[in-house]
Structures are given as C-alpha cells and as structure tokens.
Amino acid sequence: MSNDDLHPDxxxxxxxxxxxxxWAAWFDGMTITGETDGTTVMEGRVVDQSALHGLLxxxxxxxxxxxxxxxxxxxxxxxxxxxxx
Numbered sequence: 370m371s372n373d374d375l376h377p378d379x380x381x382x383x384x385x386x387x388x389x390x391x392w393a394a395w396f397d398g399m400t401i402t403g404e405t406d407g408t409t410v411m412e413g414r415v416v417d418q419s420a421l422h423g424l425l426x427x428x429x430x431x432x433x434x435x436x437x438x439x440x441x442x443x444x445x446x447x448x449x450x451x452x453x454x
Contacts, residue, residue, distance in 0.1 A: 379441040380421065384409040385434040395427060408436060 388409040393401055399413035415421045421438075428435060 378414050380415050381439045381441050382411040383436040384428065385436050388433060
C-alpha cells in the first residue's frame with residue numbers, strides 16, 4: 370500500500386439536502402453538484418487531513434447531514450510506449 374493510498378488528496382462528499390450556490394465561495398476549489406435525489410455532492414482537492422476535518426466541521430455547522438466521505442484515487446496512467454509500436 371503506497372502513501373497515496375493512505376492519504377488521497379481528492380474526496381467526494383455526499384450531503385443529505387441541497388447546498389445553496391452561495392456557499393461555493395466557502396469551499397474554494399470544490400465542485401458542488403445538486404443531484405436529482407435531493408442530495409449534494411462536493412468533490413475536489415483537500416490538502417491534508419486537517420483541512421478535511423475543517424471542511425467537515427464547516428458542513429456540520431451549516432447543518433446538512435453527512436451521508437458519505439469517499440477518497441477519490443487518481444486514475445493510473447497507462448505506461449508510455451516507445452514511438453513506432
């Protein structure tokens with residue numbers, strides 16, 4: 370298991386309810402999407418565990434119930450092949 374597996378830098382956070390667009394500025398760099406099932410999905414880079422805990426505390430303070438926090442692994446790139454193959 371690599372260090373990247375233990376400490377991913379991207380997360381997908383699902384909330385029960387809608388997060389109003391006015392909150393986007395509070396979550397700089399996170400993509401906020403309202404889903405058809407009434408949930409909100411936030412996805413983006415989180416620099417470290419302390420920042421993740423701060424983000425979750427802010428969501429708690431807003432009052433939207435947390436459904437899930439999922440680390441998003443970077444897709445592995447296929448190995449480069451020499452030209453002409």
